[in-house]
Amino acid sequence: xxxxxxxxxxxxxxxxxxxxxxxxxxxxxxxxxxxxxxxxxxxxxxxxxxxxxxxxxxxxxxxxxxxxxxxxxxxxxxxxxxxxxxxxxxxxxxxxxxxxxxxxxxxxxxxxxxxxxxxxxxxxxxxxxxxxxxxxxxxxxxxxxxxxxxxxxxxxxxxxxxxxxxxxxxxxxxxxxxxxxxxxxxxxxxxxxxxxxxxxxxxxxxxxxxxxxxxxxxxxxxxxxxxxxxxxxxxxxxxxxxxxxxxxxxxxxxxxxxxxxxxxxxxxxxxxxxxxxxxxxxxxxxxxxxxxxxxxxxxxxxxxxxxxxxxxxxxxxxxxxxxxxxxxxxxxxxxxxxxxxxxxxxxxxxxxxxxxxxxxxxxxxxxxxxxxxxxxxxxxxxxxxxxxxxxxxxxxxxxxxxxxxxxxxxxx
Numbered sequence: 092x093x094x095x096x097x098x099x100x101x102x103x104x105x106x107x108x109x110x111x112x113x114x115x116x117x118x119x120x121x122x123x124x125x126x127x128x129x130x131x132x133x134x135x136x137x138x139x140x141x142x143x144x145x146x147x148x149x150x151x152x153x154x155x156x157x158x159x160x161x162x163x164x165x166x167x168x169x170x171x172x173x174x175x176x177x178x179x180x181x182x183x184x185x186x187x188x189x190x191x192x193x194x195x196x197x198x199x200x201x202x203x204x205x206x207x208x209x210x211x212x213x214x215x216x217x218x219x220x221x222x223x224x225x226x227x228x229x230x231x232x233x234x235x236x237x238x239x240x241x242x243x244x245x246x247x248x249x250x251x252x253x254x255x256x257x258x259x260x261x262x263x264x265x266x267x268x269x270x271x272x273x274x275x276x277x278x279x280x281x282x283x284x285x286x287x288x289x290x291x292x293x294x295x296x297x298x299x300x301x302x303x304x305x306x307x308x309x310x311x312x313x314x315x316x317x318x319x320x321x322x323x324x325x326x327x328x329x330x331x332x333x334x335x336x337x338x339x340x341x342x343x344x345x346x347x348x349x350x351x352x353x354x355x356x357x358x359x360x361x362x363x364x365x366x367x368x369x370x371x372x373x374x375x376x377x378x379x380x381x382x383x384x385x386x387x388x389x390x391x392x393x394x395x396x397x398x399x400x401x402x403x404x405x406x407x408x409x410x411x412x413x414x415x416x417x418x419x420x421x422x423x424x425x426x427x428x429x430x431x432x433x434x435x436x437x438x439x440x441x442x443x444x445x446x447x448x449x450x451x452x453x454x455x456x457x458x459x460x461x462x463x464x465x466x467x468x469x470x471x472x473x474x475x476x477x478x479x480x481x482x483x484x485x486x487x488x489x490x491x492x493x494x495x496x497x498x499x500x501x502x503x
Contacts, residue, residue: 095231095359102222104284111281112215113239115274118208118267120247123147123439124323124343125263126185126202128252131327132260133189141324141447143185143202145440148320150206152436158209159429160298163422166288168279171209175275178208182268186261211274212240213428216412220424221286224416227361233412234358237405241354244347252327252340289422299427304418307476308411309434311374314472315407316438317465318381321446322346322397325458328450330390338390345394349401357406366413367480373407374473378466384459414480438465 100106123144130140161170181204188197219232251263279285299305323343330339362369380400387393411431419427442465449458 095228096235099219099223099228099232099235102284104281105222108215108218108278108281108284109235109239111274111278112211112236113243113274114270115211115278116215116240116243117247117250117270117274119212119240120244120347121251121267121270122182122205122208122264123320123443124248124327124340125251125255125267127324127327127443128255129186129189129260129264130198131331132255133192137324137328138447138451139195139198141443141450143198144320144324145444146199146202147205148316148436148440148443150203151208151210152206152433152440154206155208155210155433155436156298156426156429158207159213159426160423162209162214163289163425165290167214167285168282171214171275171279174207174209175271178205179268179272181205181207182264182271186264190261208271209275210425210429210432211278212236213425213432214278216428217286217425218284220416220421222284224421229416230361230409230413231358233409234354234405237409237412238351238354238358240408241347241351241401241405245344245351248323248343248347249340252337256337286425299419299423299430302418302427303479304414305427305430307473307479308414308418309430310476311469311473312411312431312434313438313441314465314469315374315377316435316440317442317445318377318438318462318469319435320439320442320444321458321461321465322384322442324443324446325450325455325461326393326397328455328458329393332455333390335390342390342394342397346397346401349398350404351401353402354405354409357409365481366410366417367477370407370410370414370480371473371477373403373410375470376403377407378470381459381463381466385456385463388456418480 100109126143126147127137127140130143131137134140158170158174181201185198185201185205187193188201216233216236219236220229223229223232247267251267254262254266255264326342327336327339330336330342377400380396380403383396384393384400387396412428415424415427415431442461446458446461449461
């Protein structure tokens with residue numbers, strides 16, 4: 092590991108909470124695609140599979156920010172464990188209903204309950220921010236966490252799809268639930284690195300989403316989430332049409348590997364200049380990279396196209412976390428990070444649902460039009476909201492260096 096990353100772990104407890112966060116985030120990449128694989132294996136209905144995945148994502152989008160707001164006020168231990176128990180009970184209900192062929196409405200109710208799963212990525216990033224706020228190490232920490240996210244997306248789909256296709260259909264989601272339980276309960280047992288809560292009287296009124304800059308980030312990443320959700324569903328169907336459904340996990344792993352490689356390199360770099368410009372460039376790169384997917388005709392070419400597409404993901408996400416630091420008060424940082432995840436979740440829901448409909452109507456190859464259109468929408472929203480990102484609100488949590496740099500730029 093390069094020395095800037097190794098230096099992150101000189102503080103006591105950092106290795107432990109990072110490892111727990113890794114385990115707890117595995118379901119992020121395993122549950123949705125696992126449900127798609129499970130339901131398609133059991134019923135052959137991609138529209139139902141996509142709709143259930145969308146329900147999980149929409150439920151998480153509605154419940155996640157509320158959980159994170161409670162975490163900011165009461166601490167991670169008091170909130171995460173009860174929320175996780177609800178999600179685990181709902182996951183058990185979904186697997187049982189799918190196995191016993193219960194009515195569809197039972198599947199949807201159970202899928203909605205899974206939405207109470209906490210945003211572990213926001214919890215871990217909040218711990219890094221509490222340790223390294225205002226130092227260059229925070230950029231490296233955010234880069235490291237983006238790499239961890241992508242490692243989850245490399246191995247998660249492989250494990251989930253592989254288990255569900257080789258062993259039994261419910262195996263992927265079942266293991267995802269086990270990872271969630273271990274990760275959350277191990278993380279919350281680590282009190283020394285838990286960020287200090289901000290009780291209501293010190294928290295300020297309203298939600299973090301009142302920030303104009305955060306609104307732009309959330310709206311843009313809603314469209315970006317549609318890219319991710321549709322690419323997952325369409326790739327599974329694309330591989331299935333060609334008689335190699337199990338290969339979908341490998342192709343999606345290549346997609347995540349591109350992002351992982353870019354994230355490692357990005358974390359070693361130091362940038363001068365406006366982060367919002369890098370962010371907008373990253374969003375545009377993600378959109379353009381969707382166009383070649385419309386032209387591929389086999390799995391090897393698809394893997395190459397997805398690797399290239401993945402190169403823009405992690406740098407854009409890392410820059411997004413830096414922008415949240417500038418536009419959201421420290422007392423609402425976990426909530427602010429979760430709102431971006433919420434935007435992604437809503438987009439994943441929309442993308443997977445629309446993609447499932449397109450696949451059923453016109454085939455998998457036509458389904459790649461969904462991420463292409465979603466990318467164009469993301470760029471349009473990013474351009475329209477760009478001016479809001481240029482001026483962080485007073486009292487928001489950027490670093491001293493960033494604020495000084497911005498003051499000089501605005502005075503020039």
